[in-house]
Amino acid sequence: MTRKRRRLYMVLAGMCVLGIATALVLTSFRDSLVFFYSPTDLAAKPVAAGRNFRIGGLVKDGSVVKDGVIYHFSVTDLKNEVPVTYKGMLPDLFREGQGVVAEGHLNDSGTFVASNVLAKHDEKYMPPEVAAALKKSGEWRPEASN
Numbered sequence: 001m002t003r004k005r006r007r008l009y010m011v012l013a014g015m016c017v018l019g020i021a022t023a024l025v026l027t028s029f030r031d032s033l034v035f036f037y038s039p040t041d042l043a044a045k046p047v048a049a050g051r052n053f054r055i056g057g058l059v060k061d062g063s064v065v066k067d068g069v070i071y072h073f074s075v076t077d078l079k080n081e082v083p084v085t086y087k088g089m090l091p092d093l094f095r096e097g098q099g100v101v102a103e104g105h106l107n108d109s110g111t112f113v114a115s116n117v118l119a120k121h122d123e124k125y126m127p128p129e130v131a132a133a134l135k136k137s138g139e140w141r142p143e144a145s146n
Helices: 003-032 040-043 130-135
Strands: 035-037 053-059 065-067 070-074 080-088 099-108 112-119
Touching: 035 130, 040 053, 040 065, 040 080, 040 130, 053 080, 080 099, 099 130
Parallel strands: 035 053, 080 112
Antiparallel strands: 053 070, 053 099, 065 070, 070 080, 099 112
């Protein structure tokens, strides 16, 4: 085997190792990324039950129900809504009609089971993802944003 051929095999082996490493890194990122969806996005393209993602929109007026330490409420983008269940303490700034982002997964019955709920920071704040989703759905209320 000539020196040129050995060098070619080493370069090819190095490229294969680099390709495998890249594929492993991209696969691990895909599993840990948390995507954002609005209720309309979920209606158009359902997410598999058990996969973690974020849902954002407005807390539907009259939808908050407390059952011990479990809260039930609906997140809406004024076109569609998704029922949400959260066990724990909600943020102090959590209110009906305000922007919210919840992180969790859908259960088999289609209810979003939140593991984390984020509320607005001040009276004019709305999470950027929620504002973009409302603009996209045509239900944007500028007076509710920053």
